[in-house]
Amino acid sequence: MAVLGLGLMGRALVGAFLRAGHPTTVWNRTPGKAAELTDAGARPAATPEEAVAAAELVVVCVSDHTAVRELLDRLDAADRDLLAGRVLVNLTSGTAAQARENAARVAATGGGYLDGAIFAVPPAIGTPEAVVVYAGAPADFERHAPALRALAADATTHLGEDHGLAALHDSAVLGLMWSILNGFLHGAALLGAAGLDATAYAPLAARTTVTVAGWLADQAGQVDAGTYPAGDATLETHIATMDHLVEESAALGVSTELPDLIRALAGRALAAGQGGAGYAVLVEQFRRPAPAAGHGAGE
Incomplete structure (x- = not known):
């Protein structure tokens, strides 16, 4: 070879x-x-x-x-x-x-x-x-x-x-990797603004990542079936805690760009009448092009 x-x-x-x-x-x-x-x-x-x-x-x-x-x-x-x-x-x-x-x-x-x-x-x-x-x-x-x-x-x-399938899977996994790392780094910035070390936060973040990984098979089944039952919490419940993350970030002087994005996606789903569905319903938002500039999520 x-x-x-x-x-x-x-x-x-x-x-x-x-x-x-x-x-x-x-x-x-x-x-x-x-x-x-x-x-x-x-x-x-x-x-x-x-x-x-x-x-x-x-x-x-x-x-x-x-x-x-x-x-x-x-x-x-x-x-x-x-x-x-x-x-x-x-x-x-x-x-x-x-x-x-x-x-x-x-x-x-x-x-x-x-x-x-x-x-x-x-x-x-x-x-x-x-x-x-x-x-x-x-x-x-x-x-x-x-x-x-x-x-x-x-x-x-x-x-x-x-021939495109390997590259397509690569892109999907890279998006997942960066989402995990960005979530961790935003959390580290949030705690750092309060004087707390990222090193102390890392074990909790790692354990939570493993927990979330355990949800993926069920989420995948919902995505493939096109049905999104609210097993643990409705999207409306998630939105309430998303608001807390945005507010906490702003209060500590940390960028709200990442939680704002998450909240905007959820807001569009809420406006579409999907607030009572489970979190996996957000796949419907990812399947659509981003809204044109100047158009908000709407609720």
Whole structure:
């Protein structure tokens, strides 16, 4: 196999492949990054063309979609048929549309394409903590699944034939990650304004996060069914406590932008007559475009 791109994540991928016994050719725009890996047994390539020619499975992990496109342009210019019969696995973050664009380009050369998303930090690659998902032709995935499992042995998942599915799941999970972190940081700012340490708050925040995670399966069922029973509390009850968060933030001189956003979404649902439903009814607001500037939530 070959790995193109030796940033922090790229080097972690190569390390996992080598530990699993897979001969690996590596290339990076800056050659010096390959030294440690070649000492560990990787074969250096002077050009991406040389690396691709040496492998049936080509893993790309570069900075962004622009770098992927430039790499494909370079391979096309060198030899239009270079990817024919090979499978290119792109583990660079991007959008679903970009993944489908890449797939079409590779298919035009006679090659296979899998788009992937990594849910792990570099040190976790190859450990039970890593999760990697893929999208593309099932035959391409099955052909190389034994090698790809070196990256996430217990959590290597094929999502489906649509090449955009991995990027779409990546975006969904990133939104979740940032929402959790932003909620924690707003809470830390709130407590800090009262002279309390974030370190003391962290264990309670972590425990609450685990509790909320336990609600997700039930919330998902409600979303899929389109029915939102108020099990523990109605949306109206939640709104009352949202108001408290906005007021407390303002009183302490902390930004109200995040709680204002949460309250505005709930306010739109209330205006739509959904105040008696459960919290999951807010998915209906996320499914709609944001209101035009100058239009409030209304109640």
